Amino acid sequence: MSENLKNTPLVDRHIALGARMVPFAGWNMPVQYEGVIAEHNAVRNAAGLFDLGHMGQFDVTGPDALAFLQYTTTNDLSNLNPGEAKYTLLSNPDGGVIDDLIVYRKPEGEAGYMVCMNASNADIDVAWWEKQAAAHPEFDVNLRDISADTGMIAIQGPNAQAITAKVTDADLTSIGDFSWANGSVAGVPAKIARTGYTGEDGFEFYCDIADIATIWDGLMAAGGEHGLVPVGLGARDTLRLESRMPLYGQELGMDISPYEAGLGWAVNLNKGDFVGRERMAEVKANKPTRKAVGFKYVGKGGAPRTHYPVAIDGQEIGEVTSGTFSPTLGENIGLALIKSEYAGVGKPLQIIVRGKPVDATQVKTPFYKRES
Amino acid sequence: MGAPENRKYTKTHEWISIEGDIATFGLTDHAQSELGDITYLELPEVGDPVKAGDAFGVVESVKAASDVYSPIDGEVVEVNSTAVDGPDVINNSPYDDAWLVKVRMADPSQLDSLMDTSAYDEFESNQ
Numbered sequence: 381m382s383e384n385l386k387n388t389p390l391v392d393r394h395i396a397l398g399a400r401m402v403p404f405a406g407w408n409m410p411v412q413y414e415g416v417i418a419e420h421n422a423v424r425n426a427a428g429l430f431d432l433g434h435m436g437q438f439d440v441t442g443p444d445a446l447a448f449l450q451y452t453t454t455n456d457l458s459n460l461n462p463g464e465a466k467y468t469l470l471s472n473p474d475g476g477v478i479d480d481l482i483v484y485r486k487p488e489g490e491a492g493y494m495v496c497m498n499a500s501n502a503d504i505d506v507a508w509w510e511k512q513a514a515a516h517p518e519f520d521v522n523l524r525d526i527s528a529d530t531g532m533i534a535i536q537g538p539n540a541q542a543i544t545a546k547v548t549d550a551d552l553t554s555i556g557d558f559s560w561a562n563g564s565v566a567g568v569p570a571k572i573a574r575t576g577y578t579g580e581d582g583f584e585f586y587c588d589i590a591d592i593a594t595i596w597d598g599l600m601a602a603g604g605e606h607g608l609v610p611v612g613l614g615a616r617d618t619l620r621l622e623s624r625m626p627l628y629g630q631e632l633g634m635d636i637s638p639y640e641a642g643l644g645w646a647v648n649l650n651k652g653d654f655v656g657r658e659r660m661a662e663v664k665a666n667k668p669t670r671k672a673v674g675f676k677y678v679g680k681g682g683a684p685r686t687h688y689p690v691a692i693d694g695q696e697i698g699e700v701t702s703g704t705f706s707p708t709l710g711e712n713i714g715l716a717l718i719k720s721e722y723a724g725v726g727k728p729l730q731i732i733v734r735g736k737p738v739d740a741t742q743v744k745t746p747f748y749k750r751e752s
Numbered sequence: 753m754g755a756p757e758n759r760k761y762t763k764t765h766e767w768i769s770i771e772g773d774i775a776t777f778g779l780t781d782h783a784q785s786e787l788g789d790i791t792y793l794e795l796p797e798v799g800d801p802v803k804a805g806d807a808f809g810v811v812e813s814v815k816a817a818s819d820v821y822s823p824i825d826g827e828v829v830e831v832n833s834t835a836v837d838g839p840d841v842i843n844n845s846p847y848d849d850a851w852l853v854k855v856r857m858a859d860p861s862q863l864d865s866l867m868d869t870s871a872y873d874e875f876e877s878n879q
Binding site: 400411412415416417418614618681682683685704705707734 | 788789791792794810812813814815817
């Protein structure tokens with residue numbers, strides 16, 4: 381391999397499981413084991429285990445930890461109780477997005493917050509936060525990039541809780557959506573978060589990186605009889621897209637407003653000043669000129685893919701941000717960023733696939749929602 | 753899986769079997785395995801010309817789209833519409849049920865530059 385890729389502690393396990401490894405954001409990661417569709421369906425119907433060792437983690441403590449995160453991100457974190465988490469966006473002064481994040485307030489008895497960052501942006505995020513802290517000495521904070529010391533895996537799917545219950549002493553039923561708690565998992569200490577990126581119930585585990593293989597092995601052993609399979613980045617992408625979760629670099633970017641991306645719900649303009657607030661307020665007040673929409677194919681053609689043009693009557697009106705053959709629905713689905721005047725459920729679009737227009741119709745999202 | 757005997761192979765992982773002046777094309781087991789779950793297949797129509805080195809079709813998996821290349825010049829005489837309707841047949845039966853097109857060859861001597869089974873097996877094992 382020509383690039384200098386980083387490996388997670390689980391790389392030998394992936395290879396032994398028959399994974400196809402690919403470079404992703406500087407990491408050598410499994411894209412699939414048995415196959416994308418089989419892994420996707422396992423998560424929807426049973427459970428899947430994901431190595432998320434490439435993701436970054438950032439620790440924010442100090443008296444002004446909350447104020448600093450409020451100033452540098454878009455959502456209102458002031459109402460997070462100990463042990464609760466929230467989705468938020470790291471914003472730039474132009475009202476665009478540097479990264480999308482989950483901020484966890486530490487459980488009772490621990491100070492500060494932990495932020496989970498995308499692998500591709502972790503270094504950028506950390507540099508940005510350090511720059512902000514230096515520019516604003518009024519914030520009394522301690523910042524620490526703990527990515528290299530932190531292991532992370534996820535178990536997702538309807539059987540995730542039953543499997544996890546076999547290897548933990550934590551009361552999982554007391555961990556609500558977007559919450560986390562300390563517990564022993566497979567005999568080692570971890571933080572157990574009911575968060576994920578698949579649209580299914582499940583947990584993400586954070587622990588000392590030296591312990592991550594113990595948790596992986598414990599869950600794999602406990603999960604066999606519950607249909608647990610390892611899942612690669614391929615199915616992670618199809619799962620998140622069916623659930624309309626954004627992917628940074630596709631739905632989100634430095635030059636896309638959250639209001640264009642359909643993520644206005646993750647921006648609170650009334651919480652006080654924050655980076656990019658003024659520009660975001662302008663975009664909201666003037667109505668965004670572009671809008672993210674969901675679509676599915678009506679006609680037949682190759683799957684929609686990122687950057688494919690979107691047209692109406694031969695005129696280009698935007699592009700596909702993410703698209704795939706949906707294993708759950710058995711049809712082609714996607715998200716597109718288009719001129720707002722063409723947006724509307726039931727309205728037509730044409731996706732230009734290798735020069736040929738394929739008829740599509742705009743649909744409500746998420747494309748898939750689990751029965752609760 | 754070793755590649756079947758009595759066929760020719762390309763470096764882009766197509767197989768060709770010959771009967772008279774008709775060549776049948778398909779994708780090798782290596783190709784389908786590299787692609788993963790195949791979800792879409794686009795093929796030319798009967799009567800369309802194919803040209804050596806040019807793409808005549810597209811095969812897509814969940815993750816990627818790839819062109820399928822013709823190693824020879826000719827004209828399409830038959831298309832496997834069953835494979836178009838259910839492209840996962842390429843994963844399940846790459847050498848038998850998942851033939852793609854039959855082509856009337858313009859110049860059978862173009863086959864001479866292709867690999868035979870043992871040459872392809874060796875080529876594939878070094879991929």
